[in-house]
Each structure stands twice: as structure tokens, then as C-alpha cells.
Amino acid sequence: xxxxxxxxxxxxxxxxxxxxxxxxxxxxxxxxxxxxxxxxxxxxxxxxxxxxxxxxxxxxxxxxxxxxxxxxxxxxxxxxxxxxxxxxxxxxxxxxxxxxxxxxxxxxxxxxxxxxxxxxxxxxxxxxxxxxxxxxxxxxxxxxxxxxxxxxxxxxxxxxxxxxxxxxxxxxxxxxxxxxxxxxxxxxxxxxxxxxxxxxxxxxxxxxxxxxxxxxxxxxxxxxxxxxxxxxxxxxxxxxxxxxxxxxxxxxxxxxxxxxxxxxxxxxxxxxxxxxxxxxxxxxxxxxxxxxxxxxxxxxxxxxxxxxxxxxxxxxxxxxxxxxxxxxxxxxxxxxxxxxxxxxxxxxxxxxxxxxxxxxxxxxxxxxxxxxxxxxxxxxxxxxxxxxxxxxxxxxxxxxxxxxxxxxxxxxxxxxx
Numbered sequence: 001x002x003x004x005x006x007x008x009x010x011x012x013x014x015x016x017x018x019x020x021x022x023x024x025x026x027x028x029x030x031x032x033x034x035x036x037x038x039x040x041x042x043x044x045x046x047x048x049x050x051x052x053x054x055x056x057x058x059x060x061x062x063x064x065x066x067x068x069x070x071x072x073x074x075x076x077x078x079x080x081x082x083x084x085x086x087x088x089x090x091x092x093x094x095x096x097x098x099x100x101x102x103x104x105x106x107x108x109x110x111x112x113x114x115x116x117x118x119x120x121x122x123x124x125x126x127x128x129x130x131x132x133x134x135x136x137x138x139x140x141x142x143x144x145x146x147x148x149x150x151x152x153x154x155x156x157x158x159x160x161x162x163x164x165x166x167x168x169x170x171x172x173x174x175x176x177x178x179x180x181x182x183x184x185x186x187x188x189x190x191x192x193x194x195x196x197x198x199x200x201x202x203x204x205x206x207x208x209x210x211x212x213x214x215x216x217x218x219x220x221x222x223x224x225x226x227x228x229x230x231x232x233x234x235x236x237x238x239x240x241x242x243x244x245x246x247x248x249x250x251x252x253x254x255x256x257x258x259x260x261x262x263x264x265x266x267x268x269x270x271x272x273x274x275x276x277x278x279x280x281x282x283x284x285x286x287x288x289x290x291x292x293x294x295x296x297x298x299x300x301x302x303x304x305x306x307x308x309x310x311x312x313x314x315x316x317x318x319x320x321x322x323x324x325x326x327x328x329x330x331x332x333x334x335x336x337x338x339x340x341x342x343x344x345x346x347x348x349x350x351x352x353x354x355x356x357x358x359x360x361x362x363x364x365x366x367x368x369x370x371x372x373x374x375x376x377x378x379x380x381x382x383x384x385x386x387x388x389x390x391x392x393x394x395x396x397x398x399x400x401x402x403x404x405x406x407x408x409x410x411x412x413x414x415x416x417x
Contacts, residue, residue, distance in 0.1 A: 009027055010075055011025070011034065011081075012077050012380070013081050013375075013377045014062070014083065015373040015376060016058075016082060016084075017050075017372075018044055018048065018238060019043070019214030019236075019238065020041055020042065021062055021064075022039065022373040023065045023066055023069040024038070024373050024374065025037055025039070029359055037075075038071075039361055040065040040066060040071075040072065044214070045057035045058060046058030047215065049086060049215040051171075052175060055178070059178040059179055062178075063179045077180075079181060080181050080182075081183075081379060081380050082184075082186055082376075083186075084172075084187065085189040085190075085218055085232055086216060088164055089231075090126070090162075090163050090164075091229065091231065093134070093159070094120050094159050096114060096119070096159065097116055097157075098112040099155075100155050105147045110148060110155070110157070113155050113156065114159060117158075122163055125166050126163045127169060128161060129163060130160075130161070130188060131159050131161055132226065132227050134159060134228060135224070136158075138154070140154075160229070162188055184380070188220075189372045190232075191220060191227065193209060193375050194209045195378045196353075196354075196355040197329045198327060198353070200225070202222070203225045204224060205322075206323055207322060207325065208220070208222075208309075208322055208326045209353070210327070210328050211329050212332035212333050213236045213372075214237045214331065215234070215236045215238050216233060217305060218330075219312055219313075221318050223321050228316070228318060233312065235301075235305050237330075239301055240263070240301050241256045242255070243297050243298070248289060248293075254278060254279070258276070264294070265295065265299055265335050266295060266299060270295055272290065274292070276288070299341065302341045303341060306345035307345055309345075322348060324349065325350055326342060326350050327350075327351055328342060328351070329352070329368040330371065331368065334352075339352060354370075355371055
């Protein structure tokens with residue numbers, strides 16, 4: 001996250017999505033805020049369902065977004081935090097233990113327990129991306145959120161571990177580096193989004209984040225202030241566009257435009273007189289299509305999506321621990337009436353989440369479509385604070401805990417591996 005001709009601290013987040021590439025540049029302002037001073041957005045290319053399918057196409061898209069961000073901010077971008085998604089993402093829960101011998105628990109003891117938790121057998125073609133502590137147990141006493149400073153003989157940690165396919169990481173890494181950017185770290189998209197769309201109360205009570213992007217829907221379940229489960233569902237807004245294109249016989253670009261302008265997730269509530277003009281394949285002139293007919297194409301796919309989300313919640317085993325309901329975010333969450341379908345299928349409280357408390361280019365980014373992008377800047381800020389306090393690099397976060405209240409709370413939620 002380098003800069004030119006200034007001593008100001010600069011953060012860079014790069015959201016690599018199936019639909020768009022978004023590069024944001026920001027710097028800290030005040031105690032908790034970040035001022036966004038530059039952005040670069042380009043249509044995504046070479047990405048399908050969160051995975052790289054064309055190295056050249058993605059590299060060019062990354063370069064375009066990077067160049068735009070540099071021009072708008074006035075800074076040279078040489079490194080960034082990069083979002084991670086795709087069907088290759090897996091997660092599991094693990095426990096680790098460290099002996100203490102009756103003395104005060106230190107950060108090194110916590111690090112040893114976390115290292116034990118991450119020492120799990122995973123296939124040779126996978127890598128650990130995040131190790132997220134859920135809680136600690138000291139001599140049989142559970143429910144401990146920060147064990148540093150306590151006395152005991154046996155320290156246990158419960159951790160949520162996120163892994164990714166090595167091949168997918170290396171392909172994405174190559175594209176980012178070919179665009180002239182060094183990767184400061186990977187951040188799972190759902191975790192980045194959660195940083196800016198969830199309240200502390202929701203995290204404590206139990207909540208699900210559904211980040212509905214173009215190619216995937218990223219799910220994260222938070223309970224008692226920490227993430228307990230993550231998953232990636234390979235369905236997103238592009239599937240709605242494809243359905244519209246096939247059923248109504250429209251070019252893909254036209255189908256996307258129709259979805260954005262006229263799309264609706266509930267057919268029954270639309271007046272049958274509402275219509276719009278469009279030119280399908282094989283037609284010389286525009287024809288009128290009823291908006292209700294369009295909604296009948298969209299509604300089944302949206303119901304399928306939330307049906308899969310419901311299955312994932314039940315598979316996690318935490319479906320009875322979510323009184324705060326579901327927070328929808330991501331670009332597709334802006335589809336009119338998607339809130340109603342989600343509520344009906346999931347039978348939980350639903351709200352739409354978007355970045356708040358922004359400064360600088362705030363008006364352009366206060367949208368669910370930019371939750372991951374803004375969340376990356378928040379993540380980078382906390383990582384930089386940790387680095388300054390401890391004199392360690394960005395990649396060393398996986399072995400640290402702090403007895404400072406705010407830092408402890410953040411690390412407990414988001415500790416990368």
C-alpha cells in the first residue's frame with residue numbers, strides 16, 4: 001500500500017468480482033473512519049463464479065481498474081489487500097491446545113494454541129487462508145473471549161478455518177502481480193463485507209451475512225461476536241441475467257440492462273399493464289414485454305438461491321441461533337422485492353446492508369455493491385494498527401492477540417491465517 005511523495009498512510013483494497021473489479025484507495029481519518037480518496041472500477045473479465053478462467057482477460061481488467069484508481073487518487077498503487085471468493089473455498093472448525101504450567105497466559109501461548117488448531121490435515125492442493133478464533137477455554141472454563149493475562153494450566157482455542165484451492169490462489173495471484181500489484185493478503189469476501197454491514201449487536205445475537213455478487217453468494221454466520229461458519233454458493237446475479245437472456249431471447253448485455261431497469265423478484269404484485277420495449281434476437285423492431293413476465297423468469301431463480309442459503313444454514317447446525325436474522329448485501333441485493341422472497345424462504349428477519357460512516361467519495365460508494373470493497377479498507381486499517389503496535393508484518397496476524405479491548409474484539413472476529 002505504497003504512496004508517492006507523501007508521508008500519509010495509504011490503504012488499498014482490490015475487490016476481484018465476477019461482474020466488476022473495484023480498487024479503492026483510502027487513508028485513516030480520526031479514530032475509526034477512513035476517507036476514500038480514489039477509486040477505479042472496470043467490468044470484470046476472465047472470472048467465472050469467482051474463479052479465474054482467463055489470465056489475460058483478468059489481468060487487463062485489473063490494470064484498467066488500477067490505472068483509474070491511481071488517476072483519481074494521485075497515488076501510485078504497488079500493493080493491495082485482495083478479496084477472495086469462489087466455489088473452491090471451504091471451511092471447517094478445529095480446536096487447539098497449549099500447556100501453560102500455572103502461570104499467566106501470554107500472546108505467545110495464544111499463538112501456540114492457534115498454531116495447534118491450524119495444524120489439521122488438509123489436502124496437498126489446498127491452503128489455509130484464515131484462522132479465526134471463536135473463543136477460548138482455560139482449565140475447563142469456556143466462554144472466554146480473551147485469555148491473555150489469565151492464569152491457568154491448559155489453554156484451548158476453538159477456531160474457524162477457511163481454506164482455498166492452491167491452484168485458484170496462484171492463478172489469481174499471477175493476474176494481480178502481472179498488473180503490477182503485490183498482494184498484502186487475502187480476505188474472504190463475506191468477512192470483508194461483514195466489517196461494514198453488521199452491527200455489534202447483530203454479531204452477538206447471531207446473524208447471517210449473504211453477499212450476493214455476480215457469480216457467487218458468500219455466506220458468513222456470526223454468533224457471540226465471532227464468525228462460526230462460512231460458505232460460498234455458486235449462484236449470483238449473472239444467473240438471473242442468463243435466465244432472462246435465454247427465456248426472452250435477448251443478447252446478454254440487453255438482458256443485464258433489462259434486469260437492472262425493470263427486474264422484480266415477485267411477479268404477483270406487479271400490475272399486468274406494466275411493460276417495456278426491447279429488441280430480441282431475430283426481430284427487426286422492438287417488441288413490448290410485460291414486466292410481470294420478466295418477474296416470472298427472475299422469481300424462481302431467486303427462490304432457488306435462498307433455498308440453497310437455507311440448506312447451508314441448516315447444514316451448519318446453527319439455524320436455531322440466529323435471532324438477528326439475515327443481512328443481504330452485494331450488488332444483486334438491490335433487486336426490488338428480493339427482501340420479500342428472502343423473508344418468505346428463510347423465515348428470518350431480513351434487512352439490506354450497505355457501507356455507512358464513509359468520508360471522501362462516500363456518495364458513490366454507499367451501496368451494497370461496494371460492501372466488500374469498503375470492507376477491505378477497514379480490514380487494512382486494523383492490520384496497519386496491529387503492525388504499528390507490534391512491529392510485525394501484515395502476514396503475521398495469524399499468531400497475535402491483544403489485551404487492548406478494541407484490538408482484541410477485532411482480532412477475535414477477523415484474525416487471518
